[in-house]
Amino acid sequence: MVAAQQKKLPAQKKPKKKSSRRSRVDYYDYSLVAVIILLTCFGLTMLYSTSAYTANLQYGDDMYFFKKQAVISAVCIVAMLLISRLDYHILTRFVTVLYGAAMFLMFLVRTPLGVTVNGAKRWLKLGIQFQPSEIAKIAVIVCLPYMIVKMGKRINTLKACMTLGVLGGALALGAYVFTDNLSTAVIIFGITVGLIFVAHPDVKYFLWIAAAVAALIVAIVVFLYITVDPETNENFRIGRILVWLHPEDFADGAGYQTIQALYAIGSGGFLGRGLGNSIQKLGSVPEAQNDMIFSIICEELGIVGGIMVILLFAYLLYRLFFIAQNAPDLLGSLMVTGIFIHISLQVIFNIAVVVNMIPNTGVTLPFISYGGTSILFLMAEMGLALSVSRKIRFQDI
Structure with missing residues (x-):
C-alpha cells in the first residue's frame, strides 16, 4: 500500500503562542544618577576654582574647602x-517620629546646643554640626504625601486642605522662629502648597490665592519703599x-x-x-x-x-x-x-x-x-x- 510505504514524518512542534500577558521589566533611573554625579563633579570643580584663593588665605591650604x-x-x-x-513605603511607619524629630531638633537650636555661624544661629552640634531645618524639608516631603494618601477623596474638602496647610505651616513656622531662617521657611511652605495643589482637583481656588498673595507682596514692597x-x-x-x-x-x-x-x-x-x-x-x-x-x-x-x-x-x-x-x-x-x-x-x-x-x-x-x-x-x-x-x-x- 502506498500509505504504508510512506515514511513516517517526525511530528512538528507547534509554535508556542505568545502570551497575552506581557512580561514586566524592572526599571532604575540611571539617567538621574548620571545627572546627579555630573552636577556634583561640576560643583566640586567650580568650588575649587572659587574657593582656592580664600582657602589659602584663611587656612594655608587652597584645597581646604574642596x-x-x-x-x-x-x-x-x-x-x-x-x-x-530600600522600599520607600518603610517611611510611612515613621512619619510621626520624623515630624516630631524635625520640630524638636529645630527647637534645640535655641538652646546652648545651637551654634552661631556668620552671625546666624541656625546650626546644631550633636557630635556633628548640621542645620535641622534641612530635616524639616524631608519631613514635609514624607509626611504630607502620607497624609494625603490617608485622606483619600476627603482631600477635596476645605478641612483636609487646612489640616495639611497647618501641618506644613507649623514646620515652616518652626524653621523661622527657632532657626531664624526665613528662606527655608518659605521653601517648606512652598512645598506644602505645591503638594496640596497637585493633590487637589480644583485649580481655580489656588489661582485666586496666588493672585491675592502676589498683590499683597507688591503692596508691601511699595509701602516699604514709600514709608x-x-x-x-x-x-x-x-x-x-x-x-x-x-x-x-x-x-x-x-x-x-x-x-x-x-x-x-x-x-x-x-x-x-x-x-x-x-x-x-x-x-x-x-x-x-x-x-x-x-x-x-x-x-x-x-x-x-x-x-x-x-x-x-x-x-x-x-x-x-x-x-x-x-x-x-x-x-x-x-x-x-x-x-x-x-x-x-x-x-x-x-x-x-x-x-x-x-x-x-x-x-x-x-x-x-x-x-x-x-x-x-x-x-x-x-x-x-x-x-x-x-x-x-x-x-x-
Missing part, C-alpha cells in the same frame, strides 16, 4: 545608592528689600555683595574669562563659594556656562517629573513631586538672588554650593526618588 566637600559628596553618593535599594527711610531702618529683612530695589545706592554697604555679583556676571560676557580666571572671587564677592557661586560660574564660563548649568538642573527636574508621573502609587508620586518642588524652588531662588530679581535670601545652589548639610540631605532626597523609580514596572512589548 577636600571637605569631595569627601562628603563621595560618602553621600554611596549613601544615596544604598537608600535607593521706610533706608538711613534709619534697623530691620535687616526690610533692608534687603530696599537694597534689592536700588542696590547701587547701597554699593558700599548692604548692596556690596549684589553689586559685585552683577559685576562678575557682566565681566564674564558670553564665553567667560576662562576656568580659574575670575577676578571677583579674589575677595570682591564675599563667601563666593556659597550662595553666590553662580556669579563666578558666569564670570569664568560666561552666559554659555550659566545656561548649561540651568539645562542640567532642567534635566534633573525632568527625570524627577518622569519618576513622579510613572510611580507605582500615589504615595511615591507625591514624595517625588515634593522633591521636585524643593529642588526647583531652591534653584530659582538662588539664581534669582544672584541676578537681583528677588531680595537676598541666602539659599544655596543645590549640588554646587559649599555645604556638608545641604549635600547630605539633598542626596537623601535623591535616594528616595531612586527608591520610587525602582518600583516602576514597564510592559515589555
